[in-house]
Amino acid sequence: MGDGTPLEPRELRAWTGYQRMSSALQARLQQSLQRDSGLSWADYEVLFALHSSPGGRLRSLDLRCALGWEKSRLSHQVRRMAERGLLCREPNPADARSAVVCLLDRGRRAIERAAPEYTARLRADFLDLLTPAQLDALAEISETVLAHLARDEEELADRPSAAPDADGPAAAR
Secondary structure (H helix, E strand, O other), X not given: OOOOOOOOHHHHHHHHHHHHHHHHHHHHHHHHHXXXXXXXXXXXXXXXHHHOOHHHEEEHHHHHHHHOOOHHHHHHHHHHHHHOOOEEEEEEOOEEEEEEEEEOHHHXXXXXXXXXXXXXXXXXXXXXXXXXXXXHHHHHHHHHHHHHHHHHHHHHHHOOOOOOOOOOHHHHO
16 A cells, blocks of 8 residues: 555656546547437447347346446446347346346447447547557556556455444444
8 A cells, every 4th residue: 555645756647647538539439329329338238248249148247247247337338238139138047046147139230330430439549649669667556557457346345244343333332
């Protein structure tokens, strides 16, 4: 864990540059996606994950983990997309307690139309601006931070939850 000291100018430059770049790039990509395909960023993420999976099907839990979303967020997004005929939700034949999210033809056509335009915008506004060495460094940085965050999540999940102590401050009143 960090020591809480103020950021050095170099650190501040890197952090604020990253934040500003990430926000501006994400906004540009989302606006282009909406304008060019009528899909929201969330629509695209779900459709892309399903399109990339065998048979265009994923268990809800696997889809949620692949996206890094909360259960309620995925549930609401799937419901809205199902209403638009992009996907459907079916009982999981292997486990009645879970569901499978399935890509429908309309959703497949939507992602297949959107992906080339999205990729072209991503290349033009980000990937093509970087050298191969910069791309490799960015990938390494991302993998390092994500691995650290995953380890922290595992450690938090392994800790016993802090239940209120009956003899704690509230009991002393």
